[in-house]
Amino acid sequence: MTELRHRGTTESDLHSEDKRSDRESRADGEVPSDSETKLDSGVPDVPVPPDDTPEVLNKALSGLSSRWKNWWVRGILTLAMIFFFFIIIYLGPMVLMMIVLCVQIKCFHEIITIGYSVYHSYHLPWFRTLSWYFLLCVNYFFYGETVTDYFFTLVQREEPLRILSKYHRFISFALYLTGFCMFVLSLVKKHYRLQFYMFGWTHVTLLIIVTQSHLIIHNLFEGMIWFIVPISCVICNDIMAYMFGFFFGRTPLIKLSPKKTWEGFIGGFFATVVFGILLSYVMAGYRCFVCPVEFNSDSNSFTVDCEPSELFQLQDYSLPAALESLTGWATVRMYPFQIHSIALSAFASIVGPFGGFFASGFKRAFKIKDFANTIPGHGGIMDRFDCQYLMATFVNVYIASFIRGPNPTKVIQQLMALRLDQQLHIFNSLKAHLTEKGLLPANEEVA
Structure with missing residues (x-):
């Protein structure tokens, strides 16, 4: 077990903080115990997860060196995860959303468990309970917003859902405020600094995990291709960078990850760009991948049928002179989306x-090898999704900046929710605007 210490804090800072704590304790008539002094000077060890490689693999690969054994374990489990990925794509968008939620909860659990390993030994109250409570509050807020945006007709049809939708943000704020008050009531004398440290730990985890997993679901509603291609590009880059680094790696890339090499980084880049272009070409020809995921209120199910936009229709592009002389x-x-896929795969x-x-x-910082030992040879779920969350944010920003325009369906839904006099006012304003633009005759009367 290794001792964990607060990074970014010098020994003199810790010493001065200890002196202040001692003065405060003496002023209160109390003398800090040895355990309380230990609390200020460091944090306890974080348990190292044991090796949980399946016994059948250990026996089959027992004759190999640790390097090649790890290569085979990672390879076999990678193929298994890719197969599972294909299955959940086949099961459709609703299953994908549930899987994203499950992955989010597991990633949150892995990070909070590390914090709890630090926090639990001091017997301070409510940290784990409050962490999961705040996760519930944040998910209620984000998924409530999603339900209101994408299931508008269903919400308007059901009275309880309509009430919850109308007061959704107030309810969300009230739930969070309850947790905030619970945290204040849980504060224990002489442990304030640690408790606020863990309060920040929980909120940063929520920001990284919950917010970005919510963006993944938003990307999915734009079309499954916006979900599958970015995730596949990250997976491809991870695999190819590992392969190039394993066989050709010689030059270290970054001190944080000593095993990462420039050869793996560069080889992964070119392989991922080519992969992204080819995968986009295959998927852009299928409506089930390119059409936005919409909820059909009549059948109470998701539909992915539409007339593909220009983004997914083949077009001719002139090649630059250099490429023309090289290729003839x-x-x-190609599909316009393939050009966008270059930006996605490059990112x-x-x-x-x-x-x-x-x-x-x-x-x-916490001297651990992996977040958990959920996947043999790969670590925890968070170890596999650390890049995916960053990618999800980029895709969401990219769509909002370069792809998505105003959604007429959502505009109509919002108009239908207005009072009749407000709808009539908007109608007359729109009629006057179209008449001014010459799209409607000046003397046209609408029945």
Whole structure:
């Protein structure tokens, strides 16, 4: 077991804080005990998860070196996870949303468990309970917003849902405020600093995990292709960077991850860009992947049928002179989405790994190898999704900045929720605007 210490704090700072704590204790007529002094000077060990590689793999690979044994374990489990990924895609968007929620809860659990390993030994109240309570509050807020946006007709049809939707933000705030008051009531004398430290731990975890997993679901509603391609690009980059680094890696990339090499980083980049273009070409031809995921209130089910937009229709593009002389092609026929896929795959290869570096820094701060031991050879779920959350945020911003325009369906839904006099006012204003633009005759009368 290794001793964990607060990073970014010098010994003189800790000494001065200890002196202040002693003065405060003496002023209150109390003398700090040895355990309380230990609380201020450091934090307890975080347990290292045991190796849970299946026994059948240990026996089959017993004759290999640790390097090649790890290579085979990671490879076999990677193929199993890819197969599982194909299955959940086949099961449809509703199952995908549930899987995203389950992954979010598991990632939150892994990070909070590390905090709880630090926090529990001091026997301070309510940390784990409040952490899960705040997770519930934040999920209620985000998913309530999603239900209101994408299930408007269902919400308007059911009276309880309509009331919850109308006062959703007030209810969310009241729930959070209850947790806030519970935290204040749980404060214990001489442990304030640690309790506020763990309060911040919980909220940063919520910001990283819950907010970004919510963006994944928003991307899914834009079309499954916006969900599958980015995730696949991150997976491809992770695999190819590992392969190139394993066989050709010689030059260290970053001190946070000593096993990462420039050869793996560069090889993963080019492989991921090519993979993204090819995968986009295959998926762009299927409506089930390119159409927005919409809720059909008549059948109470999700539909993914539409007329594909120009983004998913083949077009001819003229090649630059350099490429034309190299390939002999004057034009190339491709989907516009394939051009966007280059930006997605480039981000997954260049910036995406920094999510992994961030996670590596976090693990080094607490001197642990992995967040958990959920997946043999890979660590915890958070170890596999550290880059995915960063990618989800980029995709959501990219769609909002370069792809998505105003949604007429949502505008109509909002108009239908207005009072009749407000609807009539908007109707007359829109009629006057269209008449001024010449789209309606000046003397046209609407029945």
